[in-house]
Amino acid sequence: MAMKNAFVVCGILASSALAHLHEQAVLENVHVAAQDKTQTWLEKYGKQNDLGYTGPLSFSHLDYARCLEDDTKDFDIAILGMPFDTAVSYRPGARFGPYGIRVGSKRQNGQRAYTLSWGMDPYQQNTKILDCGDVNMFIPLLRHNWMMKQIPLSAYDNALALDQMEVAYSTLLARPVAKAENDTALQDLTHVFAKDGKAHPRIVTLGGDHTIVLPILRSLHKVYGPIAVIHFDAHLDTWGYPPVGGSVQSRITHGSFFYVAWEEGLMGNNSMHAGIRCKMTGEYDITNDEQVGFKVVSTDDLDDIGITEVIRRIRKRIGDSPVYLSLDIDVIDPGLAPATGTPEAGGWTTREVKRIIRGLSGLNFVGADVVEVAPAYDHADITSIAAADIIHDFLSMMMSTEPPKSRDERKPWKDEL
Numbered sequence: 001m002a003m004k005n006a007f008v009v010c011g012i013l014a015s016s017a018l019a020h021l022h023e024q025a026v027l028e029n030v031h032v033a034a035q036d037k038t039q040t041w042l043e044k045y046g047k048q049n050d051l052g053y054t055g056p057l058s059f060s061h062l063d064y065a066r067c068l069e070d071d072t073k074d075f076d077i078a079i080l081g082m083p084f085d086t087a088v089s090y091r092p093g094a095r096f097g098p099y100g101i102r103v104g105s106k107r108q109n110g111q112r113a114y115t116l117s118w119g120m121d122p123y124q125q126n127t128k129i130l131d132c133g134d135v136n137m138f139i140p141l142l143r144h145n146w147m148m149k150q151i152p153l154s155a156y157d158n159a160l161a162l163d164q165m166e167v168a169y170s171t172l173l174a175r176p177v178a179k180a181e182n183d184t185a186l187q188d189l190t191h192v193f194a195k196d197g198k199a200h201p202r203i204v205t206l207g208g209d210h211t212i213v214l215p216i217l218r219s220l221h222k223v224y225g226p227i228a229v230i231h232f233d234a235h236l237d238t239w240g241y242p243p244v245g246g247s248v249q250s251r252i253t254h255g256s257f258f259y260v261a262w263e264e265g266l267m268g269n270n271s272m273h274a275g276i277r278c279k280m281t282g283e284y285d286i287t288n289d290e291q292v293g294f295k296v297v298s299t300d301d302l303d304d305i306g307i308t309e310v311i312r313r314i315r316k317r318i319g320d321s322p323v324y325l326s327l328d329i330d331v332i333d334p335g336l337a338p339a340t341g342t343p344e345a346g347g348w349t350t351r352e353v354k355r356i357i358r359g360l361s362g363l364n365f366v367g368a369d370v371v372e373v374a375p376a377y378d379h380a381d382i383t384s385i386a387a388a389d390i391i392h393d394f395l396s397m398m399m400s401t402e403p404p405k406s407r408d409e410r411k412p413w414k415d416e417l
């Protein structure tokens, strides 16, 4: 035993001496390099890379461009922020949503994006994804005679804000796609549904309160005609209001925009809600909702019929229509996504929502969003991280021709003998 211990001690001494020599060599190397200044950072340490907690803020560290003013940048999928929150019924704060979701995406990047759930990496699919910044809500100060006048713009005038968002969305939709048209590497059939027969980019929008979907649907309608909607939300958002105090604009809120979209003929009659659990005035709300063109998968339906049947019902109703996916973060339980304007207890888990999204792959998506993230109510970025992760799923979903197989289907489990 004593002999054995002696060997161990010798071993430790030898390895510590080696470690010391190594450290000294590294230090001398650094010293010499600093003295002669011949080695640049690139030569010595390589490429300057952003870490999860460093670098400028763009979604998942993607290239960032102000695409609305710069038409030299092309893309297949654009990330676009809409920092609008002046049509909410309860807590404001979703104007910080695009910023919050980008913060939540900091640990995501294009170098390590493969997941076991998908069996793919959305950044390696011959598809150009670009963060196009936010719809500009710039408020100019103009000199008028001797007075400085502040011109009321979007945060003060919702009609103007809705027009800004529609113009911004339409501007990006009209850009040519980056990749060759009809490239089958991407599940991109936009040219099949577009009235002009051309491929159009797809936009993933960061909200903003849910009202932003009205100008988005107005833009999409000009390109595609009426489309179906898959709507993840705790609330119906199809409530129609009479004008308050004679103001037509006051009818357009984050709880009524689908009703207005229906009045304007922007949607087909085969849309679908998923995750509904809000309190209603009664069955009338559902009758009204069906008139607007929706059917409901409620939060509790998931327990009763299971995820596979939830996915089957949504897919069957949407069929081959071009479809827009809108996800209100309040579809997730407020325990897992507290930072939202109108939280409702007893929601789906983030994992359940992500699994349903995977099951929707292969539908003809023309655009998508995550809305109602209000970071001021967050804890440790939990909601923003969930929202950013869901958008990562959206990218994979929009590029897939069918739902990913489970890990077990891809590579059957074998018990060890």
Ligand SMILES: [Mn+2]
Residues within 6 Å of the ligand: 210, 233, 235, 237, 254, 328, 372
């Ligand atoms: Mn909503």
